[in-house]
Amino acid sequence: MPGNKAVAYRGPGKVEVEDTDYPEFELKDGPGVNPANVGRKVPHGAIVKAIATNICGSDQHMVRGRTTAPKGLVLGHEITGEVVELGPDVEFIKVGDLVSVPFNISCGRCRNCKEGKTGVCENVNPDRPGSAYGYVDMGGWVGGQAEFVLVPDADWNLLKFPDKEQAMEKILDLAMLADIFPTGYHGCVTAGVGTGSTVYIAGAGPVGLAAGASALLLGAAVVIVGDLNEDRLAQARSFGCETVDVSKGDPKDQIEQILGVPEVDCAVDAVGFEARGHGRDSGTEQPATVLNSLMEITRAGGAIGIPGLYVTGDPGAAEEAAKKGSLSIRLGLGWAKSHAFFTGQCPVMRYNRQLMMAILHDRVRIAEAVNATPIPLDQAARGYAEFDKGAACKFVLDPHGMLT
Numbered sequence: 001m002p003g004n005k006a007v008a009y010r011g012p013g014k015v016e017v018e019d020t021d022y023p024e025f026e027l028k029d030g031p032g033v034n035p036a037n038v039g040r041k042v043p044h045g046a047i048v049k050a051i052a053t054n055i056c057g058s059d060q061h062m063v064r065g066r067t068t069a070p071k072g073l074v075l076g077h078e079i080t081g082e083v084v085e086l087g088p089d090v091e092f093i094k095v096g097d098l099v100s101v102p103f104n105i106s107c108g109r110c111r112n113c114k115e116g117k118t119g120v121c122e123n124v125n126p127d128r129p130g131s132a133y134g135y136v137d138m139g140g141w142v143g144g145q146a147e148f149v150l151v152p153d154a155d156w157n158l159l160k161f162p163d164k165e166q167a168m169e170k171i172l173d174l175a176m177l178a179d180i181f182p183t184g185y186h187g188c189v190t191a192g193v194g195t196g197s198t199v200y201i202a203g204a205g206p207v208g209l210a211a212g213a214s215a216l217l218l219g220a221a222v223v224i225v226g227d228l229n230e231d232r233l234a235q236a237r238s239f240g241c242e243t244v245d246v247s248k249g250d251p252k253d254q255i256e257q258i259l260g261v262p263e264v265d266c267a268v269d270a271v272g273f274e275a276r277g278h279g280r281d282s283g284t285e286q287p288a289t290v291l292n293s294l295m296e297i298t299r300a301g302g303a304i305g306i307p308g309l310y311v312t313g314d315p316g317a318a319e320e321a322a323k324k325g326s327l328s329i330r331l332g333l334g335w336a337k338s339h340a341f342f343t344g345q346c347p348v349m350r351y352n353r354q355l356m357m358a359i360l361h362d363r364v365r366i367a368e369a370v371n372a373t374p375i376p377l378d379q380a381a382r383g384y385a386e387f388d389k390g391a392a393c394k395f396v397l398d399p400h401g402m403l404t
Contacts, residue, residue, distance in 0.1 A: 003019060003147075005020065005399070007075050009072070027040040031071065031073045034140045038140075044089040047151075048081040049081050049082045050149060051081045051398075053146070053399065054394060055394075058077070061309060062135070066315070066316045076144040077132045077134050079103075080100050083099060086154065099160050101133075101159075103348060109123065118349050120344070120345070130344075133149065147400065173367040177359075181210050183210065185211070187269070188268060191305035192340075197265045200255060200297055201226070202294060202308075208236075213365075225241045226246045238368075246278045249278065249279040262297065266304075267305070273311055273314060273317075286318075291306070303342065375397060377398065
């Protein structure tokens, strides 16, 4: 049996690549594994050799110590790879298939899955609906920043690429299908982005950049991306977005300079719970800043997509209420303007096949948009450190040296 190496959280600011167990078709006890899931059989699963496995901002929240993630948790939920072993109940996926793994783990049989709400599957996490690989309070499914990973319900969860040779030519683009491309797209769809829309996207990290590319793919007339980080803003401009530096003041004033009016049709929060203030307050954490700002700049009757992560437990929050996920948002303003808000995990399977086709047929170059940057698995700690400092790229771990 082959060995396995994986990236594990070792406390605030620290990750290590460790020797770990090769996956089996059964959930074992370990850091973060829900006791009710220990011993759970997975005859419908597949073992996937990770060709590309990305570092995500959601992982970074854990590594910063901003969640209740336990030490030893194997990280990683953005997985693309090759099927190397199948459980006895798998019918349609085959060994050798090249696949994308949606970060949502879902069963395909509960009410929510049947309604397309795979981000809140009722059967994979004993604590509450919704699950993901390598993530705190998500049931304990082992993460995929590793050489090999177990994927349950393989026939349902895995998206097979139709041509392996073509897929390997575009593998960095296809690696974005596991999470950030569908997540950015979902933020735009739920915000109502369409032909001729004016769009403001808060945050120029990888999800915000993916949202910018998605808004253009959906036909937006003007896409404006706001951030504090000039390198990331330059990355947004590189593929056609306008930008706003929120350290210079309220976004609405800069939006008015671009559009002639201080409001947009649609807005997307790609920042989440570690938001910082604007203008003079840009050096301090103010978790409600983005949501309140978006309500100000979104036109009456508009919608706000919120794919940015918000949590129910944040031990490092600057405010006592925020430690429990309670934020001082101006709901009265949103109500008065008849805003629609859409929150929660992106249901990746709602979009990944269509976005795969857009990639394969050259309708979008998402890897260029997010500056996808491969690094070896053993350099994961460096990737996390540089990402935490605001690197304007999306780090893609390369466990088997197949991306370079």
